[in-house]
Amino acid sequence: MKRRLLLVSNSTLHGGGYLGHCEKQIQEFFGENVKRILFVPDKLQSLGYAVDSIHETADPVEAVKKAEGIFIGGGNTFRLLKALYDHNLVPEIKRRVLQDGVPYMGSSAGTNVSTVSINTTNDMPIVYPPTLAAIGLVPFNINPHYLDPDPSSKHMGETREQRIQQYHEEPNTPSVLGLREGSMLLVEGQKATLLGTTKARLFARGKPATEYTPGSDLSFLLAEGV
């Protein structure tokens, strides 16, 4: 499996510019051979790569077939997933990434749609996609923008951890990697590594949550089922 993924928690870190906190990782990830990146669907400020926005192409499936690299950014996860299905892009992106080894970078909503499903998005369900199943480039789920409970808060809404635990009350639900802002996951074939500056919190159904520091080998997550 040629899979190469860079899955980022968030596009902008407090005090930095758009994708500023992961510039170095982006350049290492796409490297020198990729000259053009297919972007779905917002604007990507250039890091020296030419960017083709899928909104400007007449044939989005053809654009995926020809892409040297793919970047799916943030926005609303439900709207993004629905658009991917409406344009028949899900199987083609999956084929290009898993079979052809085209590097895929996701940020925020673009990270959600790369996983098994969007069951653990933070976004509001503003539209109704045909399914919550996503592209499935990895066999687990991610919660981007993962947020620790604020002990001083008087707000009574569920904490992020409680919301993920609700997900794991459902049968046969995969692990959920809580990527705090500033962290990202690099996948190269069967190897997964946590990058960035913040820890990640892993939730596995029926087990206590565990913390991983940047640099941790998370390859065991890739063996979960795919």
Place this chain on the structure above:
Amino acid sequence: MKRRLLLVSNSTLHGGGYLGHCEKQIQEFFGENVKRILFVPDKLQSLGYAVDSIHETADPVEAVKKAEGIFIGGGNTFRLLKALYDHNLVPEIKRRVLQDGVPYMGSSAGTNVSTVSINTTNDMPIVYPPTLAAIGLVPFNINPHYLDPDPSSKHMGETREQRIQQYHEEPNTPSVLGLREGSMLLVEGQKATLLGTTKARLFARGKPATEYTPGSDLSFLLAEGV
């Protein structure tokens, strides 16, 4: 239209017990003639009413047909809405409340499912309901646990207001009433009144948001379309 609704933002207010902040409104709302309340689906601590939990009835549709009052509490909105459809309860609840005048009280997720749709829930989509359309007891949507942006926060996830604005980027979307914790909406036929101790924030598509203090007449929202 006999509709009588009490739609609460949240079941527990910081520092208080379960439904403690709305005890008085509950007793005024159900009154003395209602002796038994049908509860869907968690536990309701008694305020002097007998409670029939729908999970313990063999025939949930029959339980709705016989209910003197209905209370739908919190939990996960997607799971709740899916359960309502799985048990064919949506049309029967709608009929009992709109035609028979059975009083309906919702809290948190139970408030979301009483509106047009669950498009503005805060919950994670842990299961896939057959539609996001909900019971439709009012012609607008509610965001319970509405939360103001925290100016000191470094978190880069969307604010609640931004999430509701994303919803209003979609065409033909109804107004969204942001009910802060501590506030509730009382509907009696064509009259709607804001109750509780906190203000509510109203979002109408293409218009600036507006604030309403407790006691405000919000009946104009009921004219929106139903």
